Amino acid sequence: AQKITQTQPGMFVQEKEAVTLDCTYDTSDQSYGLFWYKQPSSGEMIFLIYQGSYDEQNATEGRYSLNFQKARKSANLVISASQLGDSAMYFCAMREGGGKLIFGQGTELSVKP
């Protein structure tokens, strides 16, 4: 069965430093997609980055990169040069070939000035 695990309920990082948010997944499908979303305190869900299971290179979007290790079934989000505005809840999600999409429990990131 599909499963997503985010083991860090809360994280702190100093402004301008890099931070890695962990995500491991479990699936028996060969074809799947992995997503990261940000949810600030205002509540909206903001798409950050996508990685397909057949993508050979790690995805990058500006300050966000996804460290994809397929054999280990991990898809960690790396935020470089943290900013105060990065303080938010972060969710990892996985979608298999059908319509089912599951989310992890989330990691609350706090950026300290």
Added chain:
Amino acid sequence: EAQVTQNPRYLITVTGKKLTVTCSQNMNHEYMSWYRQDPGLGLRQIYYSMNVEVTDKGDVPEGYKVSRKEKRNFPLILESPSPNQTSLYFCASSGYYNSPLHFGNGTRLTVT
């Protein structure tokens, strides 16, 4: 502007009183889905729809109904709400399989 519109944003109701949360998207997306968000549990999928007249259960479908009569609309129906359905609900849509979800702004439901 491309968007997913959910209404209402806030809803307080009593146990057993039927309610509908509407969801509409203007991006011609085939895929639409509903989630509930509860502290410590992340977002859990309630129902999803791959296209008009095609709906499937997610992980927590009990107590909910949906319909997809038109491509743009995907209402969530609670026939007999109970207090354990108090939650933050999100509707979302996407185009292709690997496209990111576009989320509505959420509906905070309280059932007393």
